[in-house]
Amino acid sequence: MRRFYALALLAAALLVLGSCERQPRLVILHTNDTHSHFEPIRSGADAGKGGAIERAAFIDSVRNAVGEDKVLLLHAGDFSQGTSYFSELGGQLEPRVINDMRYDCVTLGNHEFDNGIEDLAGRLARLEGTKVVSANIDVSQFELGKYVQPYAIIEKAGLRIGVIGLETNLSANVSATISSRIPQMDNVEVTNKWASYLHDSEKCDLIILLSHIGYDEDQKLVPQTRHIDLVIGGHSHTFVDGFVYVEDLDGRKVPIITDGCFGLDMGEVRFY
Template identity: 50%
Template sequence: MMIMRRLLLTMAALAAFTAAQAQDLVILHMNDTHSHVDPERSGKHAGKGGAIEQAAYIDEVRSEVGKKNVLLVHAGDFSQGTSYFTELGGDMEISLLNAMGYDAVALGNHEFDNGMEELARRLKSLKAVPVCANYDFTGTPLEKLVKPYTIVRKAGRKIGIIGLLPDLMDVVDASIASQITFIAPDKVVDEYAVYLKDEKDCDLVVVLSHLGYEGEPYTDRELVAVTRNVDVIVGGHSHTKLKDKKVFKNVDGEDVVVVTDWKWGLQVGRLDIDF
Protein backbone atom coordinates (compact mmCIF):
# COMPACT_ATOMS: atom_id res chain seq x y z
CA MET A 1 0.00 0.00 0.00
CA MET A 2 2.83 2.39 0.91
CA ILE A 3 4.61 1.64 -2.36
CA MET A 4 1.42 2.29 -4.35
CA ARG A 5 0.86 5.58 -2.53
CA ARG A 6 4.41 6.72 -3.28
CA LEU A 7 3.97 5.73 -6.92
CA LEU A 8 0.76 7.73 -7.20
CA LEU A 9 2.38 10.75 -5.55
CA THR A 10 5.33 10.51 -7.93
CA MET A 11 3.03 10.29 -10.96
CA ALA A 12 1.02 13.28 -9.74
CA ALA A 13 4.18 15.32 -9.20
CA LEU A 14 5.44 14.36 -12.66
CA ALA A 15 2.13 15.36 -14.25
CA ALA A 16 2.19 18.70 -12.45
CA PHE A 17 5.80 19.30 -13.52
CA THR A 18 4.99 18.45 -17.15
CA ALA A 19 1.98 20.78 -17.15
CA ALA A 20 4.12 23.57 -15.72
CA GLN A 21 6.74 23.04 -18.43
CA ALA A 22 4.26 23.05 -21.35
CA GLN A 23 2.04 26.07 -20.89
CA ASP A 24 -0.29 27.40 -23.54
CA LEU A 25 1.07 30.34 -25.51
CA VAL A 26 -0.72 33.64 -26.02
CA ILE A 27 0.41 35.78 -28.96
CA LEU A 28 -0.56 39.43 -28.59
CA HIS A 29 -0.13 41.24 -31.87
CA MET A 30 -0.50 44.66 -33.43
CA ASN A 31 0.19 46.22 -36.80
CA ASP A 32 -0.19 49.54 -38.59
CA THR A 33 -0.48 51.59 -35.42
CA HIS A 34 0.81 54.54 -37.47
CA SER A 35 1.87 56.80 -34.59
CA HIS A 36 -1.64 56.83 -33.10
CA VAL A 37 -0.39 57.33 -29.55
CA ASP A 38 -3.59 58.90 -28.23
CA PRO A 39 -7.18 57.60 -28.42
CA GLU A 40 -9.00 58.69 -31.57
CA ARG A 41 -10.31 62.23 -31.13
CA SER A 42 -13.14 62.23 -33.66
CA GLY A 43 -15.17 60.11 -36.04
CA LYS A 44 -16.81 56.77 -35.35
CA HIS A 45 -13.76 55.52 -33.44
CA ALA A 46 -13.59 58.53 -31.09
CA GLY A 47 -12.25 57.57 -27.67
CA LYS A 48 -10.93 54.19 -28.81
CA GLY A 49 -7.35 53.01 -29.00
CA GLY A 50 -4.28 54.77 -27.70
CA ALA A 51 -1.12 53.54 -26.00
CA ILE A 52 -2.56 53.64 -22.48
CA GLU A 53 -5.44 51.34 -23.44
CA GLN A 54 -3.08 48.99 -25.30
CA ALA A 55 -0.63 48.80 -22.41
CA ALA A 56 -3.42 48.13 -19.91
CA TYR A 57 -4.71 45.21 -21.96
CA ILE A 58 -1.22 43.77 -22.46
CA ASP A 59 -0.58 43.96 -18.71
CA GLU A 60 -3.95 42.35 -18.02
CA VAL A 61 -3.16 39.36 -20.24
CA ARG A 62 0.33 38.99 -18.79
CA SER A 63 -1.17 38.93 -15.31
CA GLU A 64 -3.79 36.41 -16.43
CA VAL A 65 -1.49 33.81 -18.00
CA GLY A 66 1.99 34.83 -16.87
CA LYS A 67 4.43 37.06 -18.72
CA LYS A 68 6.59 34.07 -19.70
CA ASN A 69 3.63 32.69 -21.67
CA VAL A 70 2.90 35.86 -23.67
CA LEU A 71 4.60 36.69 -26.97
CA LEU A 72 4.15 40.35 -27.97
CA VAL A 73 4.85 41.23 -31.61
CA HIS A 74 4.26 44.05 -34.09
CA ALA A 75 3.86 43.44 -37.84
CA GLY A 76 5.12 46.83 -39.01
CA ASP A 77 4.13 50.43 -39.75
CA PHE A 78 4.41 51.70 -36.21
CA SER A 79 5.55 54.97 -37.84
CA GLN A 80 3.82 57.82 -39.70
CA GLY A 81 0.24 59.00 -39.47
CA THR A 82 0.06 61.69 -36.77
CA SER A 83 2.02 64.71 -35.59
CA TYR A 84 3.88 62.49 -33.12
CA PHE A 85 5.87 61.24 -36.09
CA THR A 86 6.10 64.42 -38.15
CA GLU A 87 7.12 66.56 -35.16
CA LEU A 88 9.15 64.09 -33.08
CA GLY A 89 10.61 61.94 -35.84
CA GLY A 90 9.44 58.58 -34.54
CA ASP A 91 11.20 58.57 -31.17
CA MET A 92 7.91 58.38 -29.27
CA GLU A 93 6.90 55.23 -31.11
CA ILE A 94 10.18 53.49 -30.24
CA SER A 95 9.79 54.50 -26.59
CA LEU A 96 6.31 52.97 -26.50
CA LEU A 97 7.43 49.71 -28.12
CA ASN A 98 10.12 49.50 -25.44
CA ALA A 99 7.78 50.38 -22.59
CA MET A 100 5.25 47.72 -23.60
CA GLY A 101 7.98 45.10 -23.86
CA TYR A 102 7.67 43.88 -27.44
CA ASP A 103 9.59 40.69 -28.19
CA ALA A 104 9.95 41.19 -31.95
CA VAL A 105 9.01 43.89 -34.45
CA ALA A 106 8.73 43.69 -38.24
CA LEU A 107 9.49 46.68 -40.41
CA GLY A 108 6.74 48.27 -42.48
CA ASN A 109 7.14 50.52 -45.50
CA HIS A 110 6.44 53.68 -43.49
CA GLU A 111 9.41 53.00 -41.23
CA PHE A 112 11.51 54.15 -44.22
CA ASP A 113 9.73 57.48 -44.74
CA ASN A 114 12.51 59.59 -43.23
CA GLY A 115 15.31 57.65 -44.89
CA MET A 116 17.62 54.78 -44.07
CA GLU A 117 19.97 56.64 -41.73
CA GLU A 118 17.14 58.06 -39.66
CA LEU A 119 15.52 54.64 -39.36
CA ALA A 120 18.84 53.19 -38.23
CA ARG A 121 19.14 55.88 -35.57
CA ARG A 122 15.76 54.94 -34.14
CA LEU A 123 16.30 51.19 -34.33
CA LYS A 124 19.47 51.51 -32.24
CA SER A 125 17.17 52.43 -29.34
CA LEU A 126 14.70 49.60 -29.93
CA LYS A 127 14.96 46.81 -27.35
CA ALA A 128 13.04 44.29 -29.45
CA VAL A 129 14.72 42.63 -32.42
CA PRO A 130 13.67 44.22 -35.75
CA VAL A 131 13.22 41.43 -38.31
CA CYS A 132 13.13 41.41 -42.11
CA ALA A 133 14.30 38.38 -44.11
CA ASN A 134 13.45 39.35 -47.69
CA TYR A 135 15.68 42.39 -48.13
CA ASP A 136 19.44 42.57 -48.45
CA PHE A 137 20.62 45.48 -46.32
CA THR A 138 24.31 44.98 -47.08
CA GLY A 139 26.22 48.26 -47.23
CA THR A 140 23.41 50.28 -45.63
CA PRO A 141 23.02 51.70 -42.10
CA LEU A 142 20.58 48.85 -41.38
CA GLU A 143 23.04 46.05 -42.17
CA LYS A 144 23.88 45.14 -38.57
CA LEU A 145 20.61 46.28 -37.01
CA VAL A 146 17.93 44.31 -38.86
CA LYS A 147 17.96 40.51 -38.56
CA PRO A 148 16.17 38.02 -40.85
CA TYR A 149 14.82 36.18 -37.82
CA THR A 150 14.97 35.99 -34.06
CA ILE A 151 14.32 33.19 -31.58
CA VAL A 152 12.29 33.80 -28.43
CA ARG A 153 11.55 31.35 -25.64
CA LYS A 154 7.99 31.56 -24.35
CA ALA A 155 5.68 29.04 -22.65
CA GLY A 156 8.61 26.66 -22.37
CA ARG A 157 9.00 26.57 -26.17
CA LYS A 158 11.44 27.93 -28.73
CA ILE A 159 9.69 30.25 -31.17
CA GLY A 160 11.34 31.34 -34.40
CA ILE A 161 10.13 34.67 -35.78
CA ILE A 162 10.74 35.77 -39.39
CA GLY A 163 10.01 39.25 -40.80
CA LEU A 164 8.77 40.16 -44.30
CA LEU A 165 8.38 43.42 -46.23
CA PRO A 166 6.56 44.16 -49.51
CA ASP A 167 8.34 45.46 -52.59
CA LEU A 168 9.19 49.00 -51.49
CA MET A 169 9.65 50.45 -54.98
CA ASP A 170 5.92 51.09 -55.21
CA VAL A 171 5.41 52.50 -51.71
CA VAL A 172 8.67 54.24 -50.69
CA ASP A 173 10.68 57.01 -52.34
CA ALA A 174 12.73 55.38 -55.09
CA SER A 175 15.96 56.98 -53.87
CA ILE A 176 15.52 55.06 -50.61
CA ALA A 177 14.10 51.80 -51.97
CA SER A 178 16.83 51.49 -54.60
CA GLN A 179 19.50 51.16 -51.89
CA ILE A 180 18.30 47.71 -50.85
CA THR A 181 17.48 44.52 -52.75
CA PHE A 182 14.06 42.88 -52.62
CA ILE A 183 13.91 39.07 -52.44
CA ALA A 184 10.75 37.08 -53.19
CA PRO A 185 9.17 36.25 -49.80
CA ASP A 186 8.31 32.62 -50.57
CA LYS A 187 11.96 31.75 -51.19
CA VAL A 188 13.30 33.18 -47.94
CA VAL A 189 10.39 31.93 -45.84
CA ASP A 190 11.00 28.32 -46.87
CA GLU A 191 14.73 28.70 -46.33
CA TYR A 192 14.51 30.20 -42.85
CA ALA A 193 11.50 28.21 -41.66
CA VAL A 194 13.13 24.84 -42.33
CA TYR A 195 16.36 26.13 -40.77
CA LEU A 196 14.54 27.23 -37.63
CA LYS A 197 12.68 23.94 -37.33
CA ASP A 198 15.49 21.52 -38.24
CA GLU A 199 18.68 23.30 -37.18
CA LYS A 200 17.50 25.50 -34.32
CA ASP A 201 14.88 23.06 -32.98
CA CYS A 202 12.11 25.66 -32.86
CA ASP A 203 8.72 24.36 -31.78
CA LEU A 204 6.84 27.11 -33.61
CA VAL A 205 7.63 29.38 -36.56
CA VAL A 206 5.84 32.72 -36.73
CA VAL A 207 6.06 35.09 -39.70
CA LEU A 208 5.58 38.81 -39.06
CA SER A 209 4.37 39.83 -42.49
CA HIS A 210 3.87 43.34 -43.79
CA LEU A 211 2.83 41.98 -47.19
CA GLY A 212 -0.93 42.52 -46.77
CA TYR A 213 -3.71 40.00 -46.27
CA GLU A 214 -4.92 39.75 -49.87
CA GLY A 215 -5.24 41.69 -53.12
CA GLU A 216 -1.56 42.31 -53.86
CA PRO A 217 1.38 40.16 -55.02
CA TYR A 218 2.99 38.06 -52.29
CA THR A 219 0.11 38.44 -49.85
CA ASP A 220 -0.30 36.37 -46.69
CA ARG A 221 -2.93 34.08 -48.21
CA GLU A 222 -0.79 33.42 -51.27
CA LEU A 223 2.30 32.86 -49.14
CA VAL A 224 0.66 30.08 -47.15
CA ALA A 225 -0.19 28.09 -50.27
CA VAL A 226 3.39 27.96 -51.59
CA THR A 227 5.43 27.50 -48.40
CA ARG A 228 5.93 24.96 -45.60
CA ASN A 229 7.12 24.85 -41.98
CA VAL A 230 5.32 28.08 -41.02
CA ASP A 231 2.75 27.76 -38.24
CA VAL A 232 1.42 31.30 -37.82
CA ILE A 233 1.40 34.46 -39.94
CA VAL A 234 0.81 37.74 -38.13
CA GLY A 235 -0.05 40.18 -40.90
CA GLY A 236 -0.17 43.89 -41.53
CA HIS A 237 -0.06 46.55 -44.28
CA SER A 238 -3.58 46.09 -45.71
CA HIS A 239 -5.43 47.33 -42.58
CA THR A 240 -7.66 44.27 -42.78
CA LYS A 241 -10.16 43.72 -39.97
CA LEU A 242 -10.75 40.04 -39.29
CA LYS A 243 -13.39 38.89 -36.83
CA ASP A 244 -11.38 35.79 -36.04
CA LYS A 245 -8.26 33.93 -37.08
CA LYS A 246 -8.20 32.36 -40.54
CA VAL A 247 -6.79 28.92 -41.28
CA PHE A 248 -5.37 27.99 -44.68
CA LYS A 249 -3.53 24.96 -46.04
CA ASN A 250 0.15 25.13 -46.91
CA VAL A 251 1.86 23.30 -49.76
CA ASP A 252 1.84 20.08 -47.71
CA GLY A 253 -1.82 20.38 -46.75
CA GLU A 254 -1.03 21.43 -43.18
CA ASP A 255 -2.92 24.17 -41.34
CA VAL A 256 -1.43 27.65 -41.04
CA VAL A 257 -3.12 30.28 -38.89
CA VAL A 258 -3.29 33.84 -40.26
CA VAL A 259 -4.20 36.82 -38.09
CA THR A 260 -4.06 40.57 -38.58
CA ASP A 261 -5.11 43.42 -36.34
CA TRP A 262 -6.78 46.16 -38.34
CA LYS A 263 -5.20 49.62 -37.88
CA TRP A 264 -4.26 52.56 -35.62
CA GLY A 265 -4.04 50.47 -32.47
CA LEU A 266 -7.80 50.37 -32.13
CA GLN A 267 -7.50 46.87 -30.72
CA VAL A 268 -4.85 44.40 -29.62
CA GLY A 269 -5.05 41.03 -31.35
CA ARG A 270 -4.91 37.85 -29.29
CA LEU A 271 -4.15 34.34 -30.53
CA ASP A 272 -4.15 31.44 -28.06
CA ILE A 273 -2.07 28.41 -29.01
CA ASP A 274 -2.48 25.12 -27.19
CA PHE A 275 0.62 22.98 -27.45
Protein backbone atom coordinates in the same frame (compact mmCIF):
# COMPACT_ATOMS: atom_id res chain seq x y z
CA MET B 1 -10.05 46.32 -28.30
CA ARG B 2 -9.23 42.62 -27.90
CA ARG B 3 -9.81 40.02 -30.59
CA PHE B 4 -9.45 36.64 -28.90
CA TYR B 5 -8.67 33.32 -30.58
CA ALA B 6 -7.69 30.00 -29.06
CA LEU B 7 -5.45 27.40 -30.65
CA ALA B 8 -4.05 24.09 -29.55
CA LEU B 9 -0.33 23.50 -29.87
CA LEU B 10 0.17 19.79 -30.50
CA ALA B 11 3.37 18.60 -32.15
CA ALA B 12 3.60 21.85 -34.12
CA ALA B 13 0.02 21.47 -35.42
CA LEU B 14 -2.57 24.20 -34.91
CA LEU B 15 -6.21 23.35 -34.30
CA VAL B 16 -9.09 25.71 -33.56
CA LEU B 17 -10.68 25.38 -30.14
CA GLY B 18 -13.55 27.04 -28.43
CA SER B 19 -13.17 29.17 -25.33
CA CYS B 20 -10.87 27.46 -22.84
CA GLU B 21 -11.04 27.81 -19.06
CA ARG B 22 -7.64 26.34 -18.27
CA GLN B 23 -4.41 28.33 -18.24
CA PRO B 24 -2.81 28.76 -21.67
CA ARG B 25 0.65 27.50 -22.40
CA LEU B 26 1.41 30.58 -24.51
CA VAL B 27 -0.37 33.85 -25.36
CA ILE B 28 0.57 35.91 -28.42
CA LEU B 29 -0.50 39.55 -28.38
CA HIS B 30 -0.10 41.34 -31.68
CA THR B 31 -0.62 44.68 -33.37
CA ASN B 32 0.08 46.12 -36.81
CA ASP B 33 -0.10 49.47 -38.56
CA THR B 34 -0.44 51.49 -35.37
CA HIS B 35 0.99 54.46 -37.32
CA SER B 36 2.05 56.61 -34.36
CA HIS B 37 -1.48 56.65 -32.93
CA PHE B 38 -0.66 57.19 -29.27
CA GLU B 39 -3.96 58.84 -28.40
CA PRO B 40 -7.48 57.44 -28.87
CA ILE B 41 -9.28 58.31 -32.08
CA ARG B 42 -10.81 61.77 -31.63
CA SER B 43 -13.81 61.73 -33.96
CA GLY B 44 -16.03 59.58 -36.14
CA ALA B 45 -17.36 56.09 -35.55
CA ASP B 46 -14.19 55.01 -33.71
CA ALA B 47 -13.97 58.05 -31.42
CA GLY B 48 -12.51 57.14 -28.04
CA LYS B 49 -11.08 53.84 -29.22
CA GLY B 50 -7.42 52.88 -29.25
CA GLY B 51 -4.52 54.75 -27.71
CA ALA B 52 -1.18 53.66 -26.31
CA ILE B 53 -2.33 53.82 -22.69
CA GLU B 54 -5.20 51.42 -23.34
CA ARG B 55 -2.95 49.05 -25.30
CA ALA B 56 -0.33 49.09 -22.55
CA ALA B 57 -2.92 48.46 -19.86
CA PHE B 58 -4.33 45.51 -21.77
CA ILE B 59 -0.86 44.04 -22.33
CA ASP B 60 -0.06 44.38 -18.63
CA SER B 61 -3.37 42.77 -17.65
CA VAL B 62 -2.60 39.70 -19.74
CA ARG B 63 0.95 39.46 -18.43
CA ASN B 64 -0.31 39.70 -14.87
CA ALA B 65 -3.00 37.08 -15.47
CA VAL B 66 -0.92 34.35 -17.13
CA GLY B 67 2.67 35.29 -16.28
CA GLU B 68 5.09 37.36 -18.34
CA ASP B 69 7.05 34.33 -19.54
CA LYS B 70 3.92 33.07 -21.28
CA VAL B 71 3.27 36.25 -23.28
CA LEU B 72 4.84 36.98 -26.67
CA LEU B 73 4.24 40.54 -27.94
CA LEU B 74 4.64 41.16 -31.68
CA HIS B 75 4.15 44.04 -34.13
CA ALA B 76 3.70 43.42 -37.87
CA GLY B 77 5.08 46.75 -39.05
CA ASP B 78 4.21 50.39 -39.73
CA PHE B 79 4.55 51.55 -36.16
CA SER B 80 5.72 54.85 -37.72
CA GLN B 81 4.02 57.77 -39.50
CA GLY B 82 0.42 58.88 -39.47
CA THR B 83 0.12 61.56 -36.77
CA SER B 84 1.91 64.73 -35.73
CA TYR B 85 3.73 62.72 -33.06
CA PHE B 86 5.83 61.28 -35.87
CA SER B 87 6.14 64.36 -38.05
CA GLU B 88 6.91 66.77 -35.21
CA LEU B 89 9.14 64.50 -33.13
CA GLY B 90 10.91 62.83 -36.04
CA GLY B 91 9.97 59.31 -35.06
CA GLN B 92 11.74 59.50 -31.70
CA LEU B 93 8.70 58.57 -29.63
CA GLU B 94 7.96 55.23 -31.32
CA PRO B 95 11.06 53.39 -30.01
CA ARG B 96 10.31 54.62 -26.50
CA VAL B 97 6.76 53.26 -26.64
CA ILE B 98 7.96 49.94 -28.05
CA ASN B 99 10.46 49.73 -25.19
CA ASP B 100 7.89 50.68 -22.56
CA MET B 101 5.43 48.04 -23.80
CA ARG B 102 8.30 45.52 -24.03
CA TYR B 103 7.64 44.20 -27.50
CA ASP B 104 9.55 40.99 -28.10
CA CYS B 105 9.79 41.33 -31.87
CA VAL B 106 8.72 43.67 -34.68
CA THR B 107 8.97 43.59 -38.43
CA LEU B 108 9.45 46.64 -40.62
CA GLY B 109 6.69 48.30 -42.61
CA ASN B 110 7.23 50.60 -45.56
CA HIS B 111 6.56 53.70 -43.44
CA GLU B 112 9.49 52.88 -41.18
CA PHE B 113 11.61 54.11 -44.11
CA ASP B 114 9.82 57.46 -44.57
CA ASN B 115 12.67 59.47 -43.04
CA GLY B 116 15.39 57.48 -44.77
CA ILE B 117 17.59 54.46 -44.16
CA GLU B 118 20.07 56.19 -41.89
CA ASP B 119 17.35 57.77 -39.78
CA LEU B 120 15.68 54.39 -39.29
CA ALA B 121 18.96 52.90 -38.12
CA GLY B 122 19.23 55.61 -35.48
CA ARG B 123 15.71 54.94 -34.23
CA LEU B 124 16.16 51.15 -34.12
CA ALA B 125 19.40 51.65 -32.19
CA ARG B 126 17.26 52.97 -29.34
CA LEU B 127 15.32 49.72 -28.96
CA GLU B 128 16.08 47.80 -25.78
CA GLY B 129 15.75 44.07 -26.25
CA THR B 130 13.18 44.14 -29.06
CA LYS B 131 14.26 42.04 -32.04
CA VAL B 132 13.69 43.42 -35.56
CA VAL B 133 13.15 40.91 -38.37
CA SER B 134 12.84 41.30 -42.14
CA ALA B 135 14.01 38.41 -44.31
CA ASN B 136 13.28 39.74 -47.80
CA ILE B 137 15.34 42.94 -47.75
CA ASP B 138 19.12 43.22 -47.69
CA VAL B 139 20.30 46.12 -45.56
CA SER B 140 23.62 44.55 -44.59
CA GLN B 141 25.56 47.30 -46.40
CA PHE B 142 24.12 49.97 -44.11
CA GLU B 143 24.34 50.73 -40.40
CA LEU B 144 20.72 49.52 -40.40
CA GLY B 145 22.01 46.00 -40.96
CA LYS B 146 23.24 45.90 -37.36
CA TYR B 147 19.67 46.01 -36.13
CA VAL B 148 17.71 43.93 -38.67
CA GLN B 149 17.90 40.14 -39.00
CA PRO B 150 15.89 37.75 -41.20
CA TYR B 151 14.53 35.86 -38.21
CA ALA B 152 14.58 35.73 -34.43
CA ILE B 153 14.34 32.86 -31.98
CA ILE B 154 12.51 33.74 -28.79
CA GLU B 155 12.06 31.41 -25.84
CA LYS B 156 8.79 31.66 -23.96
CA ALA B 157 7.22 29.18 -21.55
CA GLY B 158 9.80 26.55 -22.44
CA LEU B 159 9.06 26.86 -26.17
CA ARG B 160 11.49 27.82 -28.92
CA ILE B 161 9.59 30.22 -31.17
CA GLY B 162 10.97 31.25 -34.54
CA VAL B 163 9.76 34.53 -36.04
CA ILE B 164 10.42 35.41 -39.69
CA GLY B 165 9.78 38.93 -40.98
CA LEU B 166 8.61 40.05 -44.42
CA GLU B 167 8.56 43.59 -45.79
CA THR B 168 6.16 44.81 -48.47
CA ASN B 169 7.34 45.72 -51.99
CA LEU B 170 9.40 48.81 -51.24
CA SER B 171 9.65 49.95 -54.85
CA ALA B 172 5.87 50.41 -54.89
CA ASN B 173 5.56 51.97 -51.44
CA VAL B 174 8.70 53.97 -50.69
CA SER B 175 10.51 56.78 -52.47
CA ALA B 176 12.74 55.53 -55.28
CA THR B 177 15.70 57.34 -53.71
CA ILE B 178 15.35 54.92 -50.80
CA SER B 179 13.97 51.72 -52.36
CA SER B 180 16.57 51.69 -55.16
CA ARG B 181 19.30 51.28 -52.53
CA ILE B 182 17.72 48.22 -50.89
CA PRO B 183 17.83 44.87 -52.70
CA GLN B 184 14.65 42.87 -52.15
CA MET B 185 14.39 39.09 -52.39
CA ASP B 186 11.57 36.76 -53.39
CA ASN B 187 9.05 36.28 -50.57
CA VAL B 188 8.50 32.56 -51.21
CA GLU B 189 12.20 31.74 -51.41
CA VAL B 190 13.22 33.52 -48.23
CA THR B 191 10.22 32.24 -46.27
CA ASN B 192 10.95 28.64 -47.19
CA LYS B 193 14.68 29.08 -46.60
CA TRP B 194 14.33 30.37 -43.07
CA ALA B 195 11.29 28.31 -42.11
CA SER B 196 13.15 25.13 -43.09
CA TYR B 197 16.20 26.29 -41.15
CA LEU B 198 14.17 27.07 -38.04
CA HIS B 199 12.28 23.77 -38.30
CA ASP B 200 15.15 21.43 -39.21
CA SER B 201 18.26 23.00 -37.67
CA GLU B 202 16.95 25.10 -34.79
CA LYS B 203 14.17 22.66 -33.85
CA CYS B 204 11.70 25.45 -33.15
CA ASP B 205 8.41 24.37 -31.57
CA LEU B 206 6.47 27.14 -33.32
CA ILE B 207 7.28 29.20 -36.43
CA ILE B 208 5.50 32.51 -37.00
CA LEU B 209 5.57 34.60 -40.15
CA LEU B 210 5.39 38.26 -39.09
CA SER B 211 4.36 39.76 -42.39
CA HIS B 212 3.90 43.26 -43.78
CA ILE B 213 2.90 42.27 -47.31
CA GLY B 214 -0.90 42.54 -46.91
CA TYR B 215 -3.75 40.19 -46.05
CA ASP B 216 -4.42 39.02 -49.62
CA GLU B 217 -0.72 38.49 -50.32
CA ASP B 218 -0.37 36.42 -47.14
CA GLN B 219 -3.08 34.10 -48.45
CA LYS B 220 -1.28 33.76 -51.79
CA LEU B 221 2.05 33.08 -50.10
CA VAL B 222 1.10 30.28 -47.71
CA PRO B 223 0.25 27.63 -50.39
CA GLN B 224 3.82 27.96 -51.66
CA THR B 225 5.47 27.41 -48.27
CA ARG B 226 5.91 24.85 -45.54
CA HIS B 227 6.69 24.80 -41.80
CA ILE B 228 4.85 28.06 -41.04
CA ASP B 229 2.45 27.56 -38.12
CA LEU B 230 0.87 31.02 -37.91
CA VAL B 231 0.86 34.19 -40.04
CA ILE B 232 0.42 37.54 -38.31
CA GLY B 233 0.05 40.18 -40.99
CA GLY B 234 -0.10 43.89 -41.64
CA HIS B 235 0.06 46.59 -44.34
CA SER B 236 -3.44 46.28 -45.82
CA HIS B 237 -5.28 47.71 -42.76
CA THR B 238 -7.72 44.82 -42.97
CA PHE B 239 -10.15 44.28 -40.10
CA VAL B 240 -11.09 40.62 -39.77
CA ASP B 241 -13.09 38.58 -37.29
CA GLY B 242 -11.26 35.29 -36.83
CA PHE B 243 -8.65 33.38 -38.75
CA VAL B 244 -8.67 32.47 -42.38
CA TYR B 245 -7.06 29.07 -42.97
CA VAL B 246 -4.95 28.38 -46.04
CA GLU B 247 -3.31 25.04 -46.88
CA ASP B 248 0.45 24.99 -47.26
CA LEU B 249 2.53 22.70 -49.51
CA ASP B 250 2.05 19.81 -47.10
CA GLY B 251 -1.70 20.23 -46.81
CA ARG B 252 -1.50 21.76 -43.32
CA LYS B 253 -4.10 24.43 -42.60
CA VAL B 254 -2.21 27.58 -41.59
CA PRO B 255 -4.14 30.32 -39.73
CA ILE B 256 -3.69 33.90 -40.91
CA ILE B 257 -4.69 36.89 -38.80
CA THR B 258 -4.32 40.67 -38.96
CA ASP B 259 -5.57 43.55 -36.82
CA GLY B 260 -6.72 46.47 -38.91
CA CYS B 261 -4.87 49.65 -38.08
CA PHE B 262 -4.24 52.53 -35.64
CA GLY B 263 -4.26 50.26 -32.58
CA LEU B 264 -8.05 49.99 -32.58
CA ASP B 265 -7.73 46.23 -32.07
CA MET B 266 -5.12 44.06 -30.43
CA GLY B 267 -5.06 40.39 -31.35
CA GLU B 268 -4.77 37.73 -28.68
CA VAL B 269 -3.98 34.17 -29.72
CA ARG B 270 -3.84 31.55 -26.97
CA PHE B 271 -2.12 28.18 -27.28
CA TYR B 272 -3.13 25.28 -25.06
